[in-house]
Amino acid sequence: MGKGKLKKWEENATFEHVFEPPLDGIIGGRDFMKGTWHSEVFGNNNPITLELGCGKGEYTVELARRYPNRNFVGVDIKGHRFWRGAKISKNEGLTNVAFLRTRIEFIAQFFEENEVNEIWLTFSDPQPKDEKGNKRLTSAPFLARYRQIMPAGAVVNLKTDSPILYTFTHEVIAEQKLEILVDSADVYGELIQRIDAEMKDVLMIQTAFEKRWLSEGCKIHFTKFKL
Numbered sequence: 001m002g003k004g005k006l007k008k009w010e011e012n013a014t015f016e017h018v019f020e021p022p023l024d025g026i027i028g029g030r031d032f033m034k035g036t037w038h039s040e041v042f043g044n045n046n047p048i049t050l051e052l053g054c055g056k057g058e059y060t061v062e063l064a065r066r067y068p069n070r071n072f073v074g075v076d077i078k079g080h081r082f083w084r085g086a087k088i089s090k091n092e093g094l095t096n097v098a099f100l101r102t103r104i105e106f107i108a109q110f111f112e113e114n115e116v117n118e119i120w121l122t123f124s125d126p127q128p129k130d131e132k133g134n135k136r137l138t139s140a141p142f143l144a145r146y147r148q149i150m151p152a153g154a155v156v157n158l159k160t161d162s163p164i165l166y167t168f169t170h171e172v173i174a175e176q177k178l179e180i181l182v183d184s185a186d187v188y189g190e191l192i193q194r195i196d197a198e199m200k201d202v203l204m205i206q207t208a209f210e211k212r213w214l215s216e217g218c219k220i221h222f223t224k225f226k227l
Contacts, residue, residue, distance in 0.1 A: 005080040008080040011083060012101075015099075017041070017090065019033065019100045020079060035111075038071075041071075041098050042095070047117035047118070048072075048117055049063065050072075051075065051121075053104060053137060054081075054122070055207065057085015059120060059207055060082075060089075061088055066202065071097075073098045076099075077103050085097075107146070117151070118154060119156045120157045120159070121158045122209075123160055123161060124136070124137045126165035127165075155226055156224070156225055156227060157222070160220070161209075161210070166223065169223055183222065183224070187220040191222065
């Protein structure tokens with residue numbers, strides 16, 4: 001275990017807005033935090049947005065800066081990664097940001113029915129070796145989990161450099177007859193020319209992964225759809 005990781009884990013434990021429960025979400029016979037994010041974490045009834053697989057938490061923090069009247073939770077299994085976002089949000093005094101360490105397959109253990117309003121998937125692992133695709137965060141099993149915590153018609157945003165994940169997501173959307181709200185295989189090409197200023201501002205947020213892929217000449221894909 002590297003000293004850097006250990007130091008970040010130790011600092012995460014001091015942050016009031018970082019939650020690292022048992023992975024299955026069960027503490028003392030009840031689901032951890034389920035149904036209490038508004039009252040116990042954020043202290044308001046503003047809509048909650050999740051960034052699943054948030055990495056360093058860059059998108060989570062940037063969204064929180066842009067939307068002070070919304071709440072944002074970055075979720076990732078690797079706490080030493082989102083340590084950066086947690087530290088930045090604490091230093092900036094952002095009160096509408098939290099981070100949760102868990103596996104995405106357990107997400108329904110941490111949020112109540114209809115407790116989440118929107119989901120962002122930013123540069124999720126495309127799982128190229130997963131032939132059935134069930135490990136991909138836009139697969140039918142994962143969409144079923146999201147439905148447990150979101151109201152009907154809630155929105156999922158996928159931003160990816162992976163043609164595999166982009167194409168796979170479209171196949172799932174077609175199979176489930178879901179409504180696509182915004183879609184493009186080239187975010188910085190034709191899409192930027194036809195979206196409003198607010199949407200453009202959000203899509204221009206760039207994570208370290210995205211900057212890397214752009215420097216290598218990759219196209220960035222985006223799909224926004226309703227569950």
